[in-house]
Amino acid sequence: MKKIFSILFLSGILFSNAQNGKGTMFPECSGETFSGKTVNIPSQTKGKVTILWVAFSRDAEEDMKTWLNPVYNLFVVKKDTNDFYSAAVNYDVNFYFIPMLNQLNQALGNKDKIKEKTDKEFWPFVMxxxxxxxxYIEALKIEDKKIPYFFVLDAAGKILHVESGRYSEAKMDKIEDFLD
Structure with missing residues (x-):
C-alpha cells in the first residue's frame, strides 16, 4: 500500500512540475528575431494562440534536436491544403524558439554562434x-534547466499547457489539442 501511495504521490509531483505556470500569464518577454523583427510576448502575440519553445541551457540541446523536424514540419512548412484528399493542416499560430541564455553567454556573443548554426528558414521564428x-525561471517554476520547454499560450497570453523534455508523438498530440 505504501508503494502505491508513493508512486501516486511522485506521479502527482512530476505531472505538476511538467505544467510549469499553467493557468498564469506568460511573463512579458522581449527580444529580436534573427531576421531583425522586435517581438514582445505576450503583448504583441495577443489574438492568436502562441507556441513558445524555450531553452534555458545548452544542456537542453540534445532534447531540442529530437523536436526539430516535427516542429519544422508542423509550424514552419506551409502545406498545400487545397487538395480535396489532403489531410494537411496549417496552424494559424505564433511560434517562437527562445534561447534564454544567461548574461555571461550573452556577453560572449553566443547569439552569433547560434545564428550561424541556424537554417535561415528558421530565422523569423528564433527570438x-x-x-x-x-x-523567468522563477515565474515559470523551471526546476530543470537542462531540458527544453514548450508553452502553449491562449490568445490573451495565458499558459494553457506545457510540455518538456524529449520529443514524443504523445507530447506533440497534446500540443496540437490546443490548436484546434
Whole structure:
C-alpha cells in the first residue's frame, strides 16, 4: 500500500512540475528575431494562440534536436491544403524558439554562434532574448534547466499547457489539442 501511495504521490509531483505556470500569464518577454523583427510576448502575440519553445541551457540541446523536424514540419512548412484528399493542416499560430541564455553567454556573443548554426528558414521564428533569465525561471517554476520547454499560450497570453523534455508523438498530440 505504501508503494502505491508513493508512486501516486511522485506521479502527482512530476505531472505538476511538467505544467510549469499553467493557468498564469506568460511573463512579458522581449527580444529580436534573427531576421531583425522586435517581438514582445505576450503583448504583441495577443489574438492568436502562441507556441513558445524555450531553452534555458545548452544542456537542453540534445532534447531540442529530437523536436526539430516535427516542429519544422508542423509550424514552419506551409502545406498545400487545397487538395480535396489532403489531410494537411496549417496552424494559424505564433511560434517562437527562445534561447534564454544567461548574461555571461550573452556577453560572449553566443547569439552569433547560434545564428550561424541556424537554417535561415528558421530565422523569423528564433527570438533572441537579452536580459536577466532568473526572473523567468522563477515565474515559470523551471526546476530543470537542462531540458527544453514548450508553452502553449491562449490568445490573451495565458499558459494553457506545457510540455518538456524529449520529443514524443504523445507530447506533440497534446500540443496540437490546443490548436484546434
Amino acid at each position: 533572441y532574448f537579452k536580459g536577466e533569465v532568473k526572473p
